[in-house]
Amino acid sequence: ACSSNDDSSDSPSGASGKVTIKVAGLLPTADDAAKQQLADRVASFEEKYPDITIETEDYDWKASTFTAQLAGGTLPNVFEIPLTDGKTLIENSQLADIDSYVKALPYGDQFNEKLIANGTGEDGKIYAVPAKSIYAVALHYNRNLFTQAGLDPDKPPTTWDQVREDAKKIHDATGVAGYAMMALDNAGGWQLAAGANSRGGVIETFDGENYTATLDDKAVKEHLQWLHDLKWEDGSLLDRTDLGWGDINTEFAAGNLAMYTSGSDVYNSLVESNGVNSDWGYGLTAIPTSGEGGALTGGTMAAVTKDSTDAQKDAAVKWIDWWYLSKLQDKDQAVADAQSRVAANPPQAVGTPVLPIFSQANYEQSQEWITQYINVPLADMKGYTDVMFTQNLVPEASASVQDLYAQLFPVVQAVISDEGADIDQLLEDANAAGQSAIDSAK
Numbered sequence: 001a002c003s004s005n006d007d008s009s010d011s012p013s014g015a016s017g018k019v020t021i022k023v024a025g026l027l028p029t030a031d032d033a034a035k036q037q038l039a040d041r042v043a044s045f046e047e048k049y050p051d052i053t054i055e056t057e058d059y060d061w062k063a064s065t066f067t068a069q070l071a072g073g074t075l076p077n078v079f080e081i082p083l084t085d086g087k088t089l090i091e092n093s094q095l096a097d098i099d100s101y102v103k104a105l106p107y108g109d110q111f112n113e114k115l116i117a118n119g120t121g122e123d124g125k126i127y128a129v130p131a132k133s134i135y136a137v138a139l140h141y142n143r144n145l146f147t148q149a150g151l152d153p154d155k156p157p158t159t160w161d162q163v164r165e166d167a168k169k170i171h172d173a174t175g176v177a178g179y180a181m182m183a184l185d186n187a188g189g190w191q192l193a194a195g196a197n198s199r200g201g202v203i204e205t206f207d208g209e210n211y212t213a214t215l216d217d218k219a220v221k222e223h224l225q226w227l228h229d230l231k232w233e234d235g236s237l238l239d240r241t242d243l244g245w246g247d248i249n250t251e252f253a254a255g256n257l258a259m260y261t262s263g264s265d266v267y268n269s270l271v272e273s274n275g276v277n278s279d280w281g282y283g284l285t286a287i288p289t290s291g292e293g294g295a296l297t298g299g300t301m302a303a304v305t306k307d308s309t310d311a312q313k314d315a316a317v318k319w320i321d322w323w324y325l326s327k328l329q330d331k332d333q334a335v336a337d338a339q340s341r342v343a344a345n346p347p348q349a350v351g352t353p354v355l356p357i358f359s360q361a362n363y364e365q366s367q368e369w370i371t372q373y374i375n376v377p378l379a380d381m382k383g384y385t386d387v388m389f390t391q392n393l394v395p396e397a398s399a400s401v402q403d404l405y406a407q408l409f410p411v412v413q414a415v416i417s418d419e420g421a422d423i424d425q426l427l428e429d430a431n432a433a434g435q436s437a438i439d440s441a442k
């Protein structure tokens with residue numbers, strides 16, 4: 001979705017006052033309706049800001065490709081990063097200082113403090129802002145497969161033992177895998193950490209001075225053993241070690257698995273890229289927890305490339321406001337965004353439950369503004385929405401987080417592909433490598 005006006009591309013902040021910025025757009029897998037919806041929002045932005053031209057680029061953050069994009073200077077002016085990466089990129093001077101532009105926004109001082117801290121430098125300046133979505137990991141399930149297996153889709157499992165039992169019943173009755181696990185790229189480690197957090201464990205501790213990798217935590221082992229048993233005792237785990245964040249969505253939408261864990265925002269992508277709609281039979285419930293366990297929570301931030309000119313930074317923050325944030329703060333923007341999503345053919349998701357970027361009151365107000373446009377199957381998301389503001393939330397680890405995930409995903413792959421995988425040894429090795437990553441980042 002590019003504007004036809006590219007006469008200022010050689011001189012983004014040139015004498016004409018015109019500026020062009022590239023911005024992260026949709027996933028490469030997004031369908032035409034999603035692309036059209038984005039194009040419509042770009043068009044209305046350019047109408048409001050005639051001196052700014054927006055060029056959108058497909059975007060899919062992956063740890064394995066991001067570093068090269070950053071180093072190679074190929075990122076768009078506005079790009080997305082996980083919350084986990086803000087601090088390091090700021091410390092390494094790899095993000096543009098957008099402090100004055102963000103603080104000039106009418107809500108510039110209203111971000112959830114813990115979230116904006118991830119985009120704030122030691123100098124107190126803002127380099128990245130929470131955007132797109134803040135999520136808690138939740139359990140996504142196929143209601144039709146539950147029904148076909150004689151299970152009540154209105155009573156999804158609330159313990160990992162029940163997930164295992166239901167997965168087996170579904171597999172026995174339908175031949176479809178009852179459960180699947182991301183195992184590719186850092187996504188596999190991220191979801192193993194979520195499993196461990198739900199069982200009361202963590203993958204890193206901090207004593208006020210030092211960070212210690214705890215990849216061999218009892219809860220990590222328990223979750224791996226649980227996956228092992230689904231695969232090797234029950235035969236109910238999808239036999240794939242190559243599923244990343246988007247791949248598992250594709251398999252789920254194709255009806256090839258009944259349950260998996262991922263962020264609560266995944267329904268947006270299932271609609272955007274995989275043709276899921278409110279009649280599809282999608283269900284969302286809380287991740288099972290035990291003991292002190294909780295739901296891993298994380299999210300996305302928008303940042304601006306370091307080499308952007310002042311005019312581009314100004315335009316970039318205007319776009320961040322337009323595309324990600326103003327709909328949470330301004331009724332007209334909320335309605336305009338929702339209307340454009342509903343008008344798409346097929347309609348894009350409106351009302352997927354996520355966690356607040358500002359405050360709970362602000363989130364609830366923004367949902368109220370768009371009540372009439374909400375088209376996600378909220379009745380089938382109650383297992384999650386009933387507890388989303390009360391459940392225990394476990395933030396992602398703080399130091400070298402993606403490096404820890406990178407150490408964990410091969411362990412997930414080993415457990416799924418090798419019945420005799422030595423979980424203790426694999427985790428001991430992963431932990432040593434994870435600790436080295438933490439130490440070398442100091």
Ligand SMILES: OC[C@H]1O[C@H](O[C@H]2O[C@H](CO)[C@@H](O)[C@H](O)[C@H]2O)[C@H](O)[C@@H](O)[C@@H]1O
Binds near residue numbers: 084262264405
């Ligand atoms: O690649 C693994 C990483 O994935 C997370 O982000 C992805 O999942 C989010 C929740 O569904 C989604 O909002 C985001 O668009 C996806 O890229 C996560 O935040 C990372 O920390 C994690 O390593």
